[in-house]
Amino acid sequence: MERTPLESWIMQKIGMGESQKALERYQLDKLKETISYARKNSVFYKQHLMNIKEDRIDSFDSFQDIPFTFPHHIGQNPFDFVCVPQREIKRIITITSSGTTGEEKRIFFTEADLELTVDFFKYGFKPMLSKQDRVLVLFPGNSYGSVGDVIKKSLDISDVVNFVQGVMVNPDATAKFIIENKINAIVGIPMQVLYFSRIHSEIFKNNIEKVLLSADYVPEVLISELSNIYGCRVFTHYGSSEMGYGGGVECGALNGYHLREADIFFEIIDPDTGKPVEDGQYGEIVFTTLIRQAMPLIRYRTGDIASFSSAPCECGTFLRTMTRALGRADNRVKLGGEQFLYLRELDETILKYKDVLDYKASITDQNLLKIEIATENKAILKDVEESMQTLLYKKLGYKMDFAVIANPDSKPEKIINSMIKRKISDFRGTGI
Ligand SMILES: [Zn+2]
Structure with missing residues (x-):
C-alpha cells in the first residue's frame, strides 16, 4: 500500500526533516505566528486574546491556555475576525445557523487561502484518482471559490477529467450523464449518494468504481453497502467551511483521515473540561489555522466528534490518523433521564434497510419520536420498527412509544435540500 501523499506534501511545505x-x-x-497575526489584525482576537503573551507559548501544553473560539463568536460579528483589507477577500461563505439564534456565520478567504485548499485536494485525491478516471462532482461549483470550483481546480491540475454538476436534483438525469460520459468515480454528499445508489443500483454495479463522501456524517452502513455490494472503493473526507472546506482525507488504507497538518493544527478535547483526551478516546475536534490570511481561527470548537487513532496507519506514515468523524455532538435529542438519541444511531439503524431511500426524524410537541420513511416498499416499515424498538430498549432499558410512518413526499428531502446538514428536529420547546 502506498503511503499517504499528504506526508511528502506536508514535509515539502514545512521544509524540515521528515x-x-x-x-x-x-x-x-506557526501557532505563535498565528496568535500574533490575529491579535494585531483582527478586532475579535485583539480582545479575546488580550491577556495572552505569545512568547510564553513554548509548548503544546502552554498552548492549551489559549481560550477557545466558538461558532457563536463568528455569528455575533464575523467582520471582527477579518485580518485583511476588503479588496483582498475573494470568497465569502455564508452559513445560516440551524439553531435558534438565527445568526449567520460568514467565513472569509483570500486567493492564497483558497489556493491552500486546492493544493490540499490535489494531494488528497491522489490515493483515489488518476488520469484514467472520469469524475462526477456532486457539489455546487458555479461561483468562484465554491467547493466544487476548488475541487475542479485541484483535479484539473492533476489532469483528471471531471464534471462539476452541483448537488443532485434529478437522479435520472444524473444516471444518463454517467453513462454518456463514462463516469467511473463520484464525489458527493453521503445521503445523496445513498439515495442515488438505491434507485439506480445498476449504474453503481456497472459504472462506478470509486466514491468520495464528504460534507456530512457518513453512515458506516453506506460505506459497507457501496464496498460490499457494488465493489466500490469508498473514501471519506472530513472538512468544513471554517476549515476552508478541506480538513482530512483517507489514504488507501480506508481507515480514518490523515490531516492537512501544515495548514491546520488539530486537537481533540473533552467537551466538558476542555482538556485534551488520550489517543483512542473520542472527544470534540478543535482546530487552529496555521497560515490563513483572511480569517485565522484559533482553537475553534467544531462540535464534531472523533478520536486520534492510537495505532499507526497501515500505509506506514508517521502522520497522525483521525478516526472517521461521528457527526456533531449536539445532533441528538434527549429521550428521558440522561439518555440521548443521536442522528448517527438512527442512520445506522434505519439505513441498513435497502428499501429506505431517505428518512426524517423528529420529536413532536406531544413528546413522540416520529420516524418518517421515504420508501416504495411499505412492508419495510415493520422491520424498521423492530430495529428501532431494539435500539431504544438497549438505550433506555424500557419500552418507549414511537411512530414509524411512510413519508408521502415522492422526493426525499436530500434531493431538495441537500446542502443543509441533517438533524433530528425537536418540537417540544425548551425545558425538556
Ligand atoms: Zn494512511
Missing part, C-alpha cells in the same frame, strides 16, 4: 518532531516544531512556530 519526522513527527519536525512537524511539531513547525506547528508550534
